[in-house]
Amino acid sequence: xxxxxxxxxxxxxxxxxxxxxxxxxxxxxxxxxxxxxxxxxxxxxxxxxxxxxxxxxxxxxxxxxxxxxxxxxxxxxxxxxxxxxxxxxxxxxxxxxxxxxxxxxxxxxxxxxxxxxxxxxxxxxxxxxxxxxxxxxxxxxxxxxxxxxxxxxxxxxxxxxxxxxxxxxxxxxxxxxxxxxxxxxxxxxxxxxxxxxxxxxxxxxxxxxxxxxxxxxxxxxxxxxxxxxxxxxxxxxxxxxxxxxxxxxxxxxxxxxxxxxxxxxxxxxxxxxxxxxxxxxx
Amino acid sequence: xxxxxxxxxxxxxxxxxxxxxxxxxxxxxxxxxxxxxxxxxxxxxxxxxxxxxxxxxxxxxxxxxxxxxxxxxxxxxxxxxxxxxxxxxxxxxxxxxxxxxxxxxxxxxxxxxxxxxxxxxxxxxxxxxxxxxxxxxxxxxxxxxxxxxxxxxxxxxxxxxxxxxxxxxxxxxxxxxxxxxxxxxxxxxxxxxxxxxxxxxxxxxxxxxxxxxxxxxxxxxxxxxxxxxxxxxxxxxxxxxxxxxxxxxxxxxxxxxxxxxxxxxxxxxxxxxxxxxxxxxx
Numbered sequence: 001x002x003x004x005x006x007x008x009x010x011x012x013x014x015x016x017x018x019x020x021x022x023x024x025x026x027x028x029x030x031x032x033x034x035x036x037x038x039x040x041x042x043x044x045x046x047x048x049x050x051x052x053x054x055x056x057x058x059x060x061x062x063x064x065x066x067x068x069x070x071x072x073x074x075x076x077x078x079x080x081x082x083x084x085x086x087x088x089x090x091x092x093x094x095x096x097x098x099x100x101x102x103x104x105x106x107x108x109x110x111x112x113x114x115x116x117x118x119x120x121x122x123x124x125x126x127x128x129x130x131x132x133x134x135x136x137x138x139x140x141x142x143x144x145x146x147x148x149x150x151x152x153x154x155x156x157x158x159x160x161x162x163x164x165x166x167x168x169x170x171x172x173x174x175x176x177x178x179x180x181x182x183x184x185x186x187x188x189x190x191x192x193x194x195x196x197x198x199x200x201x202x203x204x205x206x207x208x209x210x211x212x213x214x215x216x217x218x219x220x221x222x223x224x225x226x227x228x229x230x231x232x233x234x235x236x237x238x239x240x241x242x243x244x245x246x247x248x249x250x251x252x253x254x255x256x257x258x259x260x261x262x263x264x265x266x267x268x269x270x271x272x273x274x275x276x277x278x279x280x281x282x
Numbered sequence: 283x284x285x286x287x288x289x290x291x292x293x294x295x296x297x298x299x300x301x302x303x304x305x306x307x308x309x310x311x312x313x314x315x316x317x318x319x320x321x322x323x324x325x326x327x328x329x330x331x332x333x334x335x336x337x338x339x340x341x342x343x344x345x346x347x348x349x350x351x352x353x354x355x356x357x358x359x360x361x362x363x364x365x366x367x368x369x370x371x372x373x374x375x376x377x378x379x380x381x382x383x384x385x386x387x388x389x390x391x392x393x394x395x396x397x398x399x400x401x402x403x404x405x406x407x408x409x410x411x412x413x414x415x416x417x418x419x420x421x422x423x424x425x426x427x428x429x430x431x432x433x434x435x436x437x438x439x440x441x442x443x444x445x446x447x448x449x450x451x452x453x454x455x456x457x458x459x460x461x462x463x464x465x466x467x468x469x470x471x472x473x474x475x476x477x478x479x480x481x482x483x484x485x486x487x488x489x490x491x492x493x494x495x496x497x498x499x500x501x502x503x504x505x506x507x508x509x510x511x512x513x514x515x516x517x518x519x520x521x522x523x524x525x526x527x528x529x530x531x532x533x534x535x536x537x538x539x540x541x542x543x544x545x546x547x548x549x550x551x552x553x554x555x556x557x558x559x560x561x562x563x564x
Contacts, residue, residue: 002528002529003360003363003524003527004367005364005367005368008360008363008367009360011524012359012360012524015484015486016484016486018484018486019485020483020485024484025484026324027326028480030323031324033320034317035320035359035361037316037319038313038317039361039364039365040368041312041316042308042312042313043368046365048309049365053353053356056338056341057350059338060340060341060342060345060352061345063343068335070339071335074335077313077314078294078318079317081285081290082290082318082321082322083321083326083331085286085287086287086322086325087325087327201301201302201306202297202300203300203302204298242285242293244284244285247284
């Protein structure tokens with residue numbers, strides 16, 4: 001039977017009949033059905049289809065070892081956030097997007113180390129607990145953030161040393177962690193590539209509210225990918241990648257607590273963000 | 283309101299509210315709705331989402347000036363054929379896919395010129411008419427085909443001269459065209475890139491039945507992108523890109539017609555394919 005608008009989807013699904021891995025077949029079949037439904041609904045012209053091919057090609061070609069434009073595309077279409085929300089733990093601390101800047105390994109750091117220096121100094125601390133409230137000892141906490149100018153280390157290789165704003169910490173036996181850094185800035189996602197052109201064409205701003213990225217892992221618990229957002233940061237209500245959840249807004253507040261300052265190796269008054277983390281058991 | 287599985291799609295559609303071009307907004311909104319529906323249905327894991335990002339990145343990076351891996355991906359998912367079928371003329375000669383090898387301009391050729399020499403020689407001829415049956419004078423006919431080994435010129439820059447198997451012809455005042463070439467071979471689409479890995483993972487063969495590509499344009503008519511398929515070629519029933527339509531199967535038959543041979547500048551017996559083309563007026 002000839003390929004036609006009515007038989008197209010069945011023909012492609014049938015071509016997947018001998019796929020050895022049933023999950024691969026399921027994913028490709030579902031993707032095909034939904035992409036065909038998009039074409040039938042939106043009826044792209046040949047010029048529009050060609051523009052889409054060129055856009056996707058340019059997106060792939062904008063990727064380098066330190067830039068991931070396809071993650072950025074997934075981010076600005078809300079797909080990353082949807083995937084993360086469906087896969088993230090359903091209890092405990094809420095998850096949010098990985099983002100495109102987790103492209104290098106964070107250097108291992110001791111608790112209390114300074115990970116970034118130019119800007120308003122602050123201490124970030126918290127405790128990793130189970131959703132039942134028990135401390136989770138020795139959780140691995142992978143941190144990355146931009147500097148006070150809104151750039152990650154990989155975006156400024158001539159300005160920031162590799163690993164600036166990054167750290168892989170190990171919580172103590174009570175699940176407590178702390179490190180010193182600077183308050184991150186809100187920033188625009190990179191706009192000099194295809195995703196920037198997409199935002200421009202849709203009159204969308206490219207900004208993300210200020211945040212620090214976390215991936216927290218501990219044996220026996222679901223891994224958690226999330227952010228601590230700086231409460232009150234510009235763009236908290238219109239994040240370009242839809243990643244804000246109210247429960248993740250954290251006060252970066254001035255503290256006069258001399259005892260806490262002494263514990264963290266700073267002097268009061270100091271800026272302090274407290275971000276406790278609850279992990280869901282497997 | 284927080285981003286959630288239920289609010290995700292509305293949040294992204296709302297972000298497109300200020301798009302100046304209503305068609306851009308329509309396309310992006312429809313694409314977002316269908317991609318989100320795919321994610322909600324197929325529930326890709328973070329590892330699967332990451333694998334998809336890497337696949338799309340590699341697809342973009344496989345593209346060069348003479349290779350278009352994203353068109354190939356669109357082709358093997360039946361999307362190219364669906365877009366072409368919905369946009370192609372609805373009367374007259376049926377359309378089929380552009381394919382990934384229309385990457386260089388065809389050299390202008392005089393009617394009767396030889397466009398490819400190594401293999402079984404043949405004459406391809408026909409007449410361009412309107413759907414009402416009237417000759418369409420001086421139509422532009424853009425031709426490209428692989429050689430008898432199944433390769434396009436751009437795939438074998440050290441073997442085939444640029445423009446081998448390609449020609450931009452101008453039909454005569456009766457709409458008639460003819461050129462000399464070799465019978466093309468069936469061939470595998472390129473399998474050394476991401477699309478090849480996709481076919482391998484789904485146990486699909488990569489072959490296309492033998493064909494000659496045509497784009498026919500004439501003032502006052504819809505442009506036509508199509509193929510003349512070699513009737514009886516292997517894979518005519520399982521084209522890797524779903525492009526075969528029964529009406530496009532053409533006999534490449536031995537002819538004893540001395541008068542025709544003389545007209546075409548060959549000697550009988552000769553292999554002759556007759557492919558008449560009907561264009562739909564605007």
